[in-house]
Amino acid sequence: MNEAELRQQMVDLARSMFDRGYATGGAGNLSLKLPNGHFLATPTGSSFGRLVAEDLSVVDKDGNHLSGKRPSKEVAFHLAIYEKDPNCNAIVHLHSTYLTALSCLENLDPSNAIKAFTPYYVMRVGELPVVPYYRPGSPHIAEDLAKLAGKYRAFLLANHGPIITGSDFLDAVDNAEELEETAKLFFLLANKPTRYLTDDEVTDLKGRGK
Numbered sequence: 592m593n594e595a596e597l598r599q600q601m602v603d604l605a606r607s608m609f610d611r612g613y614a615t616g617g618a619g620n621l622s623l624k625l626p627n628g629h630f631l632a633t634p635t636g637s638s639f640g641r642l643v644a645e646d647l648s649v650v651d652k653d654g655n656h657l658s659g660k661r662p663s664k665e666v667a668f669h670l671a672i673y674e675k676d677p678n679c680n681a682i683v684h685l686h687s688t689y690l691t692a693l694s695c696l697e698n699l700d701p702s703n704a705i706k707a708f709t710p711y712y713v714m715r716v717g718e719l720p721v722v723p724y725y726r727p728g729s730p731h732i733a734e735d736l737a738k739l740a741g742k743y744r745a746f747l748l749a750n751h752g753p754i755i756t757g758s759d760f761l762d763a764v765d766n767a768e769e770l771e772e773t774a775k776l777f778f779l780l781a782n783k784p785t786r787y788l789t790d791d792e793v794t795d796l797k798g799r800g801k
């Protein structure tokens with residue numbers, strides 16, 4: 592896809608997420624890698640429901656603002672992930688209801704906030720490591736993510752929300768939707784005896800693709 596098509600894809604899929612309740616108000620941010628090596632990101636304060644293709648921000652790998660409106664205050668954490676994960680070409684950060692609720696629970700397993708109970712979660716996401724709470728925009732988020740990126744496909748910011756990566760923007764959005772639905776199931780199953788996938792079942796699923 593060329594840059595114009597990628598801009599339109601970000602506008603269209605952001606609007607679709609907004610219309611289906613995955614994003615509200617000005618929460619969340621999005622980015623993708625452009626063919627020329629620069630990055631397209633949502634402007635700070637923008638609503639997923641009202642993005643304008645020409646207004647989207649372009650930054651270089653060092654975070655220099657090249658064009659469009661002022662980028663998301665989280666652009667540093669997006670860039671930290673791209674730097675460490677060569678397979679990541681797009682990133683979705685949401686404040687979606689169930690994943691954000693999950694991010695506020697005490698005693699989450701920092702290495703994996705959702706133990707697998709369905710195959711598609713394993714195939715699309717795998718594990719969900721938790722980044723401790725820092726205020727939004729803090730450089731510490733990027734520092735912590737730099738240590739995890741490349742080993743995981745999604746991350747949960749404590750008391751904040753999820754970050755999901757993808758091989759392209761559509762893949763990142765699909766992964767985000769799957770993860771949010773998995774968190775919804777996690778709460779539906781709370782206090783119910785649940786059969787988790789065994790280690791062998793998880794291993795069998797890994798590496799099989801989607």
Ligand SMILES: O=C(O)[C@@H](O)C(=O)COP(=O)(O)O
Pocket residue numbers: 617618619620633634635636637662663664665684686727728
């Ligand atoms: O939670 C926050 O404030 C940010 O992480 C966020 O989601 C929106 O910030 P901008 O991308 O700067 O609008």
Ligand SMILES: [Zn+2]
Pocket residue numbers: 618619684685686727751752
């Ligand atoms: Zn946020």
